[in-house]
Amino acid sequence: MRYSSQVKPISYLKAHAAEVLSHLADRREPLVITQNGEAKAVLQDVTSYEQTQETLALLKILALGQQDIDAGRVKPIxxxxxxxxAKRTSV
Incomplete structure (x- = not known):
């Protein structure tokens, strides 16, 4: 995805906040907000944000697992x- 088509100045956000939020929810594409010509923030819909956070959490779990493997902290299945x-039968 090219972010260059999804760049708006902060004044646009101020004047069209409801429209921007609707657009974010419909298209599920992030919007880059600029201030004085510089990118300052990225807005995205809540569903996309949650998916991103879940993906990052899974990647972190995978990385931690790989670190355990690399360090030899593994046991045979x-x-x-x-x-x-043994725990099941003792309960």
Missing amino acids: SDVVGRLR
């Missing part, structure tokens, strides 16, 4: 399954 079965 048979050991883990055995421990889980």
Whole structure:
């Protein structure tokens, strides 16, 4: 996606806030807000934001898992399954 078509000055946002919010919800494309010709903020709809946060959380989990593998902090699956079965039968 090219953000250059989704750039508006802050004055546009002030004058057309309801329209901007509707556009964000309909198109689900972020909008870059400029101030004095410089990009200052990015607006996006809530659904897209939540999806982005979920994706980042999953990527963090994957990265942490990879760090554990790289550091040798792993156990064979048979050991883990055995421990889980032992806990289940002791309860």
